[in-house]
Amino acid sequence: MAEFLIYNKDHWSKSVKLTEEQVEKFKGCYKNGDVVEVREDGYWDKRGFNKEAFRVVKKVGLEVADAIHYIEPLEKITVSEVGEEDKVETLERRKYQITNVVTAESKIASVEDLTIITKTELSVSSIEAER
Amino acid sequence: MAEVLWYVDPDATGAGDGTSWTDAYTSLSSFEAAEQTDLVTATDNYVVNCRSSSGTADTAIVLIKGWTTDPTYDLKIIGDQDTGIWSTSKYRLSCASGYRCIDVDEATDISFIKLQVEVTGGDHSDSIILSDQSGSNVYIDKCIIRDPDDDAHCISIFNGFCEITNCVLIGSGAFRGVNNGTSAIVNIYNCTIYNTARGIYMRNASSTSENCAVFNNTDDFNILAGTVNYCASDDGDGTNAVTITQSASDYAALVTDAANGDFSVTDASSELYNAGTNTGAPSDDIIGTSRPQATTSDIGAFEFIVSAGGEVIQINIGDSFKDYVGMQINIGDVWKTVASVKQNIGDAWKIVF
Numbered sequence: 001m002a003e004f005l006i007y008n009k010d011h012w013s014k015s016v017k018l019t020e021e022q023v024e025k026f027k028g029c030y031k032n033g034d035v036v037e038v039r040e041d042g043y044w045d046k047r048g049f050n051k052e053a054f055r056v057v058k059k060v061g062l063e064v065a066d067a068i069h070y071i072e073p074l075e076k077i078t079v080s081e082v083g084e085e086d087k088v089e090t091l092e093r094r095k096y097q098i099t100n101v102v103t104a105e106s107k108i109a110s111v112e113d114l115t116i117i118t119k120t121e122l123s124v125s126s127i128e129a130e131r
Numbered sequence: 132m133a134e135v136l137w138y139v140d141p142d143a144t145g146a147g148d149g150t151s152w153t154d155a156y157t158s159l160s161s162f163e164a165a166e167q168t169d170l171v172t173a174t175d176n177y178v179v180n181c182r183s184s185s186g187t188a189d190t191a192i193v194l195i196k197g198w199t200t201d202p203t204y205d206l207k208i209i210g211d212q213d214t215g216i217w218s219t220s221k222y223r224l225s226c227a228s229g230y231r232c233i234d235v236d237e238a239t240d241i242s243f244i245k246l247q248v249e250v251t252g253g254d255h256s257d258s259i260i261l262s263d264q265s266g267s268n269v270y271i272d273k274c275i276i277r278d279p280d281d282d283a284h285c286i287s288i289f290n291g292f293c294e295i296t297n298c299v300l301i302g303s304g305a306f307r308g309v310n311n312g313t314s315a316i317v318n319i320y321n322c323t324i325y326n327t328a329r330g331i332y333m334r335n336a337s338s339t340s341e342n343c344a345v346f347n348n349t350d351d352f353n354i355l356a357g358t359v360n361y362c363a364s365d366d367g368d369g370t371n372a373v374t375i376t377q378s379a380s381d382y383a384a385l386v387t388d389a390a391n392g393d394f395s396v397t398d399a400s401s402e403l404y405n406a407g408t409n410t411g412a413p414s415d416d417i418i419g420t421s422r423p424q425a426t427t428s429d430i431g432a433f434e435f436i437v438s439a440g441g442e443v444i445q446i447n448i449g450d451s452f453k454d455y456v457g458m459q460i461n462i463g464d465v466w467k468t469v470a471s472v473k474q475n476i477g478d479a480w481k482i483v484f
Contacts, residue, residue, distance in 0.1 A: 005161060011197060012168050022199075025237060029167070029197040036164045037191050047157045048147030053165035073194065088262060090236045093196055 001041035002067040034094035035070040142185040160191035169199040188225040200240040210246035215417040223247035238267040250283040265290040277301040290314040302327030323431040333357035342407035344431030396435035
Protein backbone atom coordinates (compact mmCIF):
# COMPACT_ATOMS: atom_id res chain seq x y z
CA MET A 1 0.00 0.00 0.00
CA ALA A 2 1.41 3.37 -0.99
CA GLU A 3 0.93 6.53 1.02
CA PHE A 4 0.67 9.94 -0.58
CA LEU A 5 1.65 13.24 1.02
CA ILE A 6 -0.63 15.68 -0.73
CA TYR A 7 -0.38 19.47 -0.91
CA ASN A 8 -3.55 20.75 0.66
CA LYS A 9 -3.53 24.53 0.63
CA ASP A 10 -3.23 27.42 -1.77
CA HIS A 11 0.25 28.63 -2.66
CA TRP A 12 1.04 31.92 -0.90
CA SER A 13 1.21 33.77 -4.20
CA LYS A 14 -2.54 33.32 -4.69
CA SER A 15 -3.29 35.63 -1.78
CA VAL A 16 -1.25 38.61 -2.96
CA LYS A 17 -1.44 40.90 -5.95
CA LEU A 18 1.15 39.78 -8.45
CA THR A 19 2.89 41.55 -11.27
CA GLU A 20 2.75 39.94 -14.71
CA GLU A 21 6.31 38.79 -14.18
CA GLN A 22 5.35 37.15 -10.87
CA VAL A 23 2.32 35.50 -12.41
CA GLU A 24 4.65 33.93 -14.92
CA LYS A 25 7.10 32.92 -12.20
CA PHE A 26 4.57 31.25 -9.93
CA LYS A 27 2.30 29.63 -12.45
CA GLY A 28 4.07 26.29 -12.05
CA CYS A 29 3.97 26.20 -8.25
CA TYR A 30 2.29 23.58 -6.09
CA LYS A 31 -1.47 23.33 -6.52
CA ASN A 32 -3.97 21.95 -4.10
CA GLY A 33 -3.98 18.19 -4.66
CA ASP A 34 -0.43 17.86 -6.01
CA VAL A 35 1.42 14.76 -4.82
CA VAL A 36 4.46 15.93 -2.83
CA GLU A 37 5.82 12.53 -1.75
CA VAL A 38 5.01 8.85 -2.17
CA ARG A 39 5.99 6.60 0.73
CA GLU A 40 5.70 2.99 1.72
CA ASP A 41 2.82 1.71 3.79
CA GLY A 42 3.00 2.84 7.40
CA TYR A 43 5.51 5.64 6.84
CA TRP A 44 3.20 8.39 8.14
CA ASP A 45 1.87 6.24 10.98
CA LYS A 46 5.25 6.66 12.67
CA ARG A 47 5.87 10.28 11.73
CA GLY A 48 4.12 13.59 11.95
CA PHE A 49 3.31 15.84 9.03
CA ASN A 50 2.37 19.49 8.82
CA LYS A 51 -1.41 19.31 8.91
CA GLU A 52 -1.82 22.92 7.81
CA ALA A 53 -0.06 22.12 4.55
CA PHE A 54 -0.66 18.46 3.79
CA ARG A 55 -3.02 15.55 3.88
CA VAL A 56 -2.02 11.91 3.72
CA VAL A 57 -4.00 9.24 1.92
CA LYS A 58 -3.27 5.54 1.51
CA LYS A 59 -4.15 3.68 -1.62
CA VAL A 60 -5.05 0.08 -1.03
CA GLY A 61 -3.20 -2.41 -3.19
CA LEU A 62 -0.80 0.04 -4.81
CA GLU A 63 2.94 -0.48 -4.52
CA VAL A 64 5.33 2.47 -4.19
CA ALA A 65 7.20 1.38 -7.30
CA ASP A 66 3.97 1.68 -9.25
CA ALA A 67 3.13 5.07 -7.77
CA ILE A 68 6.41 6.93 -7.59
CA HIS A 69 5.79 8.54 -10.97
CA TYR A 70 3.06 10.65 -9.35
CA ILE A 71 5.76 13.01 -8.07
CA GLU A 72 7.02 13.77 -11.57
CA PRO A 73 6.89 17.38 -12.71
CA LEU A 74 5.27 18.41 -15.97
CA GLU A 75 8.15 19.44 -18.17
CA LYS A 76 8.67 20.79 -21.63
CA ILE A 77 11.90 19.62 -23.22
CA THR A 78 13.43 21.54 -26.09
CA VAL A 79 16.19 19.67 -27.88
CA SER A 80 19.29 21.82 -28.22
CA GLU A 81 22.09 21.89 -30.75
CA VAL A 82 24.82 19.31 -30.60
CA GLY A 83 27.11 19.91 -27.63
CA GLU A 84 24.51 21.82 -25.62
CA GLU A 85 22.20 20.42 -22.97
CA ASP A 86 18.55 20.09 -23.87
CA LYS A 87 16.46 22.89 -22.35
CA VAL A 88 14.10 21.53 -19.72
CA GLU A 89 11.34 23.90 -18.61
CA THR A 90 9.24 22.92 -15.60
CA LEU A 91 5.66 23.88 -16.45
CA GLU A 92 4.18 22.43 -13.28
CA ARG A 93 5.84 21.11 -10.14
CA ARG A 94 3.65 18.07 -10.35
CA LYS A 95 2.09 16.40 -13.33
CA TYR A 96 -0.57 14.64 -11.26
CA GLN A 97 -3.25 15.93 -8.89
CA ILE A 98 -5.31 13.79 -6.55
CA THR A 99 -8.64 15.47 -6.11
CA ASN A 100 -10.52 13.23 -3.67
CA VAL A 101 -8.61 14.22 -0.55
CA VAL A 102 -11.52 15.19 1.63
CA THR A 103 -10.37 14.02 5.02
CA ALA A 104 -10.14 15.38 8.53
CA GLU A 105 -6.77 16.98 9.07
CA SER A 106 -5.65 14.65 11.82
CA LYS A 107 -6.57 11.42 10.11
CA ILE A 108 -4.92 9.39 7.44
CA ALA A 109 -7.52 8.30 4.97
CA SER A 110 -7.38 4.94 3.27
CA VAL A 111 -9.09 4.96 -0.08
CA GLU A 112 -9.97 2.27 -2.57
CA ASP A 113 -9.75 4.55 -5.55
CA LEU A 114 -7.90 7.76 -6.26
CA THR A 115 -9.29 10.43 -8.51
CA ILE A 116 -6.25 11.58 -10.42
CA ILE A 117 -5.95 14.41 -12.91
CA THR A 118 -3.05 14.27 -15.32
CA LYS A 119 -1.95 17.76 -16.32
CA THR A 120 -0.79 18.45 -19.84
CA GLU A 121 0.84 21.43 -21.48
CA LEU A 122 -2.58 22.22 -22.90
CA SER A 123 -4.24 22.14 -19.50
CA VAL A 124 -1.56 24.44 -18.08
CA SER A 125 -2.31 26.93 -20.84
CA SER A 126 -5.95 26.79 -19.79
CA ILE A 127 -5.02 27.56 -16.19
CA GLU A 128 -2.99 30.53 -17.37
CA ALA A 129 -5.92 31.83 -19.37
CA GLU A 130 -8.15 31.63 -16.30
CA ARG A 131 -5.80 33.90 -14.40
CA MET B 132 14.64 41.20 9.80
CA ALA B 133 14.44 37.85 11.48
CA GLU B 134 16.38 34.67 11.16
CA VAL B 135 13.83 31.89 11.22
CA LEU B 136 15.12 28.44 12.12
CA TRP B 137 13.63 25.28 10.68
CA TYR B 138 14.52 21.66 11.30
CA VAL B 139 14.62 18.55 9.13
CA ASP B 140 15.29 15.06 10.50
CA PRO B 141 14.17 11.90 8.67
CA ASP B 142 14.12 10.11 12.03
CA ALA B 143 11.92 12.65 13.84
CA THR B 144 8.62 11.34 15.17
CA GLY B 145 7.02 14.54 16.46
CA ALA B 146 4.49 16.88 14.90
CA GLY B 147 6.39 17.25 11.65
CA ASP B 148 5.97 21.02 11.36
CA GLY B 149 9.69 21.84 11.41
CA THR B 150 9.67 24.09 14.47
CA SER B 151 12.15 22.06 16.55
CA TRP B 152 14.30 18.95 16.32
CA THR B 153 11.52 17.01 18.04
CA ASP B 154 8.90 18.22 15.59
CA ALA B 155 11.20 18.36 12.58
CA TYR B 156 10.04 17.84 9.01
CA THR B 157 11.02 14.35 7.95
CA SER B 158 12.28 15.49 4.57
CA LEU B 159 13.72 18.63 3.02
CA SER B 160 11.13 18.20 0.29
CA SER B 161 8.20 18.53 2.70
CA PHE B 162 9.78 21.61 4.32
CA GLU B 163 10.21 23.18 0.91
CA ALA B 164 6.61 22.50 -0.08
CA ALA B 165 5.01 23.64 3.17
CA GLU B 166 7.03 26.77 3.94
CA GLN B 167 7.38 28.51 0.58
CA THR B 168 6.90 32.24 1.06
CA ASP B 169 8.03 35.73 0.11
CA LEU B 170 11.12 36.20 2.27
CA VAL B 171 11.77 39.71 0.93
CA THR B 172 8.40 41.13 1.98
CA ALA B 173 8.69 39.35 5.32
CA THR B 174 12.32 40.54 5.64
CA ASP B 175 13.25 37.09 6.87
CA ASN B 176 16.09 34.66 6.38
CA TYR B 177 15.23 31.00 6.58
CA VAL B 178 17.90 28.73 8.02
CA VAL B 179 17.06 25.04 7.63
CA ASN B 180 19.07 22.73 9.88
CA CYS B 181 19.23 19.11 8.74
CA ARG B 182 20.33 16.00 10.60
CA SER B 183 19.60 12.27 10.70
CA SER B 184 19.38 11.42 14.37
CA SER B 185 19.30 7.65 13.69
CA GLY B 186 21.06 7.62 10.36
CA THR B 187 18.06 7.42 8.05
CA ALA B 188 18.66 9.00 4.65
CA ASP B 189 16.36 11.65 3.20
CA THR B 190 15.23 10.06 -0.06
CA ALA B 191 12.78 12.64 -1.40
CA ILE B 192 13.73 14.72 -4.43
CA VAL B 193 13.89 18.46 -3.68
CA LEU B 194 12.70 20.95 -6.28
CA ILE B 195 13.22 24.57 -5.25
CA LYS B 196 10.45 26.57 -6.89
CA GLY B 197 7.91 29.03 -5.53
CA TRP B 198 9.95 31.41 -3.34
CA THR B 199 10.74 35.11 -3.43
CA THR B 200 14.26 35.85 -2.22
CA ASP B 201 17.06 38.33 -2.78
CA PRO B 202 20.72 38.36 -1.72
CA THR B 203 19.73 39.83 1.69
CA TYR B 204 16.68 37.71 2.47
CA ASP B 205 17.60 34.23 1.42
CA LEU B 206 17.42 30.55 2.21
CA LYS B 207 20.19 28.49 3.81
CA ILE B 208 20.08 24.70 3.92
CA ILE B 209 22.64 23.41 6.44
CA GLY B 210 23.56 19.78 6.99
CA ASP B 211 25.74 18.29 9.69
CA GLN B 212 28.68 16.72 7.86
CA ASP B 213 31.80 17.69 9.76
CA THR B 214 34.57 15.35 8.67
CA GLY B 215 34.73 15.89 4.92
CA ILE B 216 34.20 12.14 4.51
CA TRP B 217 30.84 10.61 3.47
CA SER B 218 29.06 9.28 6.53
CA THR B 219 25.86 7.24 6.82
CA SER B 220 25.35 8.55 10.34
CA LYS B 221 24.99 12.12 9.08
CA TYR B 222 22.19 13.80 7.14
CA ARG B 223 22.28 12.88 3.49
CA LEU B 224 20.03 13.32 0.51
CA SER B 225 20.13 9.99 -1.28
CA CYS B 226 17.70 9.87 -4.15
CA ALA B 227 17.18 6.49 -5.78
CA SER B 228 14.65 7.48 -8.36
CA GLY B 229 14.09 10.33 -10.73
CA TYR B 230 16.89 12.22 -12.33
CA ARG B 231 18.08 14.75 -9.75
CA CYS B 232 18.35 15.13 -6.02
CA ILE B 233 18.18 18.92 -5.71
CA ASP B 234 16.88 21.12 -8.50
CA VAL B 235 16.85 24.91 -8.21
CA ASP B 236 14.31 25.53 -10.91
CA GLU B 237 13.84 29.29 -10.74
CA ALA B 238 15.64 32.38 -9.46
CA THR B 239 16.27 31.66 -5.79
CA ASP B 240 19.02 33.02 -3.57
CA ILE B 241 20.02 29.93 -1.66
CA SER B 242 23.02 28.32 0.03
CA PHE B 243 23.70 24.63 0.52
CA ILE B 244 26.16 24.07 3.35
CA LYS B 245 27.61 20.88 4.89
CA LEU B 246 25.25 18.61 2.97
CA GLN B 247 25.84 15.12 1.61
CA VAL B 248 24.06 14.50 -1.68
CA GLU B 249 23.99 11.50 -4.02
CA VAL B 250 21.90 10.04 -6.79
CA THR B 251 21.82 6.25 -6.73
CA GLY B 252 19.59 5.64 -9.71
CA GLY B 253 18.42 7.26 -12.87
CA ASP B 254 20.05 7.78 -16.18
CA HIS B 255 22.18 10.79 -17.09
CA SER B 256 21.03 12.75 -14.08
CA ASP B 257 22.41 15.27 -11.59
CA SER B 258 22.91 15.24 -7.84
CA ILE B 259 22.44 19.00 -7.77
CA ILE B 260 21.17 20.88 -10.78
CA LEU B 261 20.63 24.60 -11.08
CA SER B 262 18.39 24.34 -14.07
CA ASP B 263 16.77 27.75 -14.25
CA GLN B 264 17.98 30.20 -11.62
CA SER B 265 19.01 33.13 -13.78
CA GLY B 266 19.32 36.38 -11.82
CA SER B 267 20.00 34.79 -8.46
CA ASN B 268 22.97 33.57 -6.47
CA VAL B 269 23.55 30.01 -5.36
CA TYR B 270 26.33 29.03 -2.96
CA ILE B 271 27.45 25.46 -2.33
CA ASP B 272 29.95 25.16 0.52
CA LYS B 273 31.47 22.27 2.46
CA CYS B 274 29.33 19.67 0.73
CA ILE B 275 30.13 16.12 -0.31
CA ILE B 276 28.43 15.20 -3.56
CA ARG B 277 28.86 11.85 -5.20
CA ASP B 278 27.69 9.57 -7.94
CA PRO B 279 28.17 6.01 -6.71
CA ASP B 280 26.40 4.33 -9.64
CA ASP B 281 27.78 6.09 -12.71
CA ASP B 282 24.49 7.82 -13.36
CA ALA B 283 24.90 11.49 -12.66
CA HIS B 284 26.84 14.70 -12.91
CA CYS B 285 27.63 15.91 -9.40
CA ILE B 286 26.65 19.55 -10.03
CA SER B 287 25.17 21.07 -13.19
CA ILE B 288 24.63 24.80 -13.56
CA PHE B 289 22.87 26.16 -16.61
CA ASN B 290 22.38 29.84 -15.85
CA GLY B 291 22.74 32.49 -13.15
CA PHE B 292 25.66 32.68 -10.73
CA CYS B 293 26.99 29.88 -8.56
CA GLU B 294 29.96 29.73 -6.21
CA ILE B 295 31.20 26.32 -5.14
CA THR B 296 33.69 26.19 -2.29
CA ASN B 297 35.30 23.51 -0.13
CA CYS B 298 33.36 20.68 -1.73
CA VAL B 299 34.37 17.09 -2.42
CA LEU B 300 32.87 15.70 -5.62
CA ILE B 301 33.28 11.97 -6.24
CA GLY B 302 32.26 10.14 -9.39
CA SER B 303 32.44 6.56 -10.54
CA GLY B 304 34.42 7.07 -13.68
CA ALA B 305 31.69 8.62 -15.80
CA PHE B 306 29.80 11.90 -16.08
CA ARG B 307 31.07 15.23 -14.77
CA GLY B 308 32.06 16.74 -11.45
CA VAL B 309 31.01 20.30 -12.30
CA ASN B 310 29.01 20.76 -15.49
CA ASN B 311 29.03 24.49 -16.33
CA GLY B 312 26.61 25.57 -19.07
CA THR B 313 27.33 28.45 -21.40
CA SER B 314 24.92 30.84 -19.65
CA ALA B 315 26.14 30.25 -16.09
CA ILE B 316 28.99 31.97 -14.29
CA VAL B 317 30.51 29.44 -11.90
CA ASN B 318 33.38 30.16 -9.52
CA ILE B 319 34.94 27.08 -7.97
CA TYR B 320 37.40 27.49 -5.11
CA ASN B 321 39.23 24.83 -3.14
CA CYS B 322 37.26 21.82 -4.27
CA THR B 323 38.46 18.25 -4.70
CA ILE B 324 37.08 16.35 -7.70
CA TYR B 325 37.88 12.69 -8.18
CA ASN B 326 37.08 9.84 -10.55
CA THR B 327 34.75 11.36 -13.12
CA ALA B 328 34.82 11.47 -16.91
CA ARG B 329 35.33 15.24 -16.88
CA GLY B 330 36.25 16.78 -13.54
CA ILE B 331 35.33 20.34 -14.46
CA TYR B 332 33.55 21.03 -17.73
CA MET B 333 33.55 24.81 -18.13
CA ARG B 334 31.86 26.72 -20.92
CA ASN B 335 31.58 30.34 -19.75
CA ALA B 336 34.41 32.84 -20.22
CA SER B 337 33.66 34.45 -16.82
CA SER B 338 33.88 31.21 -14.88
CA THR B 339 36.88 30.48 -12.68
CA SER B 340 38.41 27.44 -11.08
CA GLU B 341 41.05 28.11 -8.46
CA ASN B 342 42.89 26.05 -5.83
CA CYS B 343 41.09 22.90 -6.95
CA ALA B 344 42.52 19.37 -6.79
CA VAL B 345 41.14 17.49 -9.77
CA PHE B 346 42.60 14.06 -10.36
CA ASN B 347 41.97 10.50 -11.47
CA ASN B 348 39.42 11.77 -13.98
CA THR B 349 39.42 10.73 -17.62
CA ASP B 350 39.88 14.44 -18.37
CA ASP B 351 40.53 16.60 -15.31
CA PHE B 352 39.60 19.92 -16.91
CA ASN B 353 37.61 20.26 -20.10
CA ILE B 354 37.69 24.03 -20.55
CA LEU B 355 35.93 25.49 -23.58
CA ALA B 356 35.90 28.92 -21.91
CA GLY B 357 36.94 30.20 -18.49
CA THR B 358 39.99 30.38 -16.25
CA VAL B 359 41.88 27.69 -14.38
CA ASN B 360 44.45 28.99 -11.91
CA TYR B 361 46.53 27.36 -9.17
CA CYS B 362 44.86 24.01 -9.63
CA ALA B 363 46.44 20.59 -9.20
CA SER B 364 45.68 17.84 -11.67
CA ASP B 365 47.16 14.78 -13.28
CA ASP B 366 47.11 16.73 -16.51
CA GLY B 367 48.78 19.93 -15.25
CA ASP B 368 45.96 22.10 -16.60
CA GLY B 369 45.69 25.89 -16.35
CA THR B 370 48.04 28.65 -15.26
CA ASN B 371 50.23 28.29 -12.16
CA ALA B 372 49.43 24.61 -12.46
CA VAL B 373 50.57 21.91 -10.09
CA THR B 374 51.04 18.64 -11.88
CA ILE B 375 50.25 15.70 -9.64
CA THR B 376 53.04 13.18 -10.09
CA GLN B 377 51.57 10.34 -8.08
CA SER B 378 49.84 7.64 -10.04
CA ALA B 379 46.41 6.26 -9.30
CA SER B 380 47.99 3.53 -7.23
CA ASP B 381 49.96 5.97 -5.16
CA TYR B 382 47.62 8.80 -4.23
CA ALA B 383 48.49 8.06 -0.60
CA ALA B 384 51.32 10.56 -0.91
CA LEU B 385 48.80 13.19 -2.00
CA VAL B 386 45.69 12.60 0.11
CA THR B 387 44.99 10.28 3.01
CA ASP B 388 42.76 7.66 1.38
CA ALA B 389 41.26 8.61 -1.97
CA ALA B 390 39.74 5.19 -2.63
CA ASN B 391 37.68 5.48 0.54
CA GLY B 392 36.78 9.13 0.15
CA ASP B 393 39.26 10.72 2.54
CA PHE B 394 40.81 13.59 0.61
CA SER B 395 42.56 15.30 3.50
CA VAL B 396 46.12 16.32 2.66
CA THR B 397 48.45 13.48 3.61
CA ASP B 398 51.24 15.56 5.10
CA ALA B 399 53.49 18.50 4.36
CA SER B 400 55.11 16.49 1.57
CA SER B 401 51.89 16.35 -0.41
CA GLU B 402 51.94 18.23 -3.69
CA LEU B 403 48.74 19.97 -2.54
CA TYR B 404 50.34 21.42 0.58
CA ASN B 405 50.94 25.17 0.59
CA ALA B 406 50.66 25.16 -3.19
CA GLY B 407 47.61 27.31 -3.91
CA THR B 408 46.94 31.02 -3.75
CA ASN B 409 45.33 33.02 -0.96
CA THR B 410 43.50 35.21 -3.46
CA GLY B 411 39.90 34.05 -3.53
CA ALA B 412 40.51 31.18 -1.13
CA PRO B 413 37.75 30.63 1.46
CA SER B 414 38.73 31.58 5.00
CA ASP B 415 38.29 28.00 6.22
CA ASP B 416 38.17 24.49 4.77
CA ILE B 417 35.55 21.73 4.53
CA ILE B 418 35.86 20.93 8.24
CA GLY B 419 36.38 24.49 9.46
CA THR B 420 40.17 24.64 9.61
CA SER B 421 41.24 28.22 8.94
CA ARG B 422 43.21 29.06 5.81
CA PRO B 423 46.07 29.39 5.29
CA GLN B 424 47.81 27.27 7.91
CA ALA B 425 51.20 27.98 6.36
CA THR B 426 51.99 30.83 3.99
CA THR B 427 49.51 30.02 1.25
CA SER B 428 46.38 27.93 1.02
CA ASP B 429 46.58 24.26 0.27
CA ILE B 430 44.95 23.07 -2.94
CA GLY B 431 41.69 21.17 -2.56
CA ALA B 432 38.94 21.06 0.05
CA PHE B 433 41.21 20.35 3.02
CA GLU B 434 43.83 22.54 4.71
CA PHE B 435 46.63 20.56 6.33
CA ILE B 436 47.45 21.27 9.98
CA VAL B 437 51.09 20.81 10.84
CA SER B 438 51.36 18.74 13.98
CA ALA B 439 52.37 20.39 17.23
CA GLY B 440 56.08 20.98 17.59
CA GLY B 441 56.69 21.12 13.88
CA GLU B 442 56.91 24.13 11.68
CA VAL B 443 57.08 24.17 7.93
CA ILE B 444 58.18 27.01 5.70
CA GLN B 445 58.79 27.38 2.01
CA ILE B 446 62.13 28.67 0.87
CA ASN B 447 64.10 28.62 -2.35
CA ILE B 448 67.43 27.32 -1.34
CA GLY B 449 69.18 25.71 -4.26
CA ASP B 450 69.33 22.56 -6.24
CA SER B 451 70.48 20.11 -3.61
CA PHE B 452 68.86 19.57 -0.24
CA LYS B 453 70.92 16.94 1.53
CA ASP B 454 73.46 19.44 2.81
CA TYR B 455 70.87 21.56 4.52
CA VAL B 456 69.84 19.11 7.22
CA GLY B 457 71.20 20.55 10.47
CA MET B 458 71.61 24.00 9.04
CA GLN B 459 70.51 26.97 11.16
CA ILE B 460 67.98 29.39 9.69
CA ASN B 461 66.88 32.59 11.33
CA ILE B 462 63.12 33.15 11.23
CA GLY B 463 61.70 36.13 13.08
CA ASP B 464 64.81 36.45 15.26
CA VAL B 465 64.61 32.78 16.21
CA TRP B 466 67.25 30.35 15.00
CA LYS B 467 65.81 27.06 13.90
CA THR B 468 67.61 23.88 12.92
CA VAL B 469 66.61 22.09 9.76
CA ALA B 470 65.51 18.59 10.68
CA SER B 471 64.60 17.30 7.24
CA VAL B 472 63.92 18.49 3.75
CA LYS B 473 60.82 17.46 1.89
CA GLN B 474 60.27 17.27 -1.80
CA ASN B 475 60.52 20.04 -4.32
CA ILE B 476 57.20 21.61 -5.26
CA GLY B 477 57.10 24.35 -7.86
CA ASP B 478 60.76 25.22 -7.23
CA ALA B 479 60.05 25.69 -3.52
CA TRP B 480 61.88 23.35 -1.16
CA LYS B 481 59.87 22.40 1.87
CA ILE B 482 61.96 22.25 4.98
CA VAL B 483 60.84 20.83 8.32
CA PHE B 484 62.38 22.08 11.55
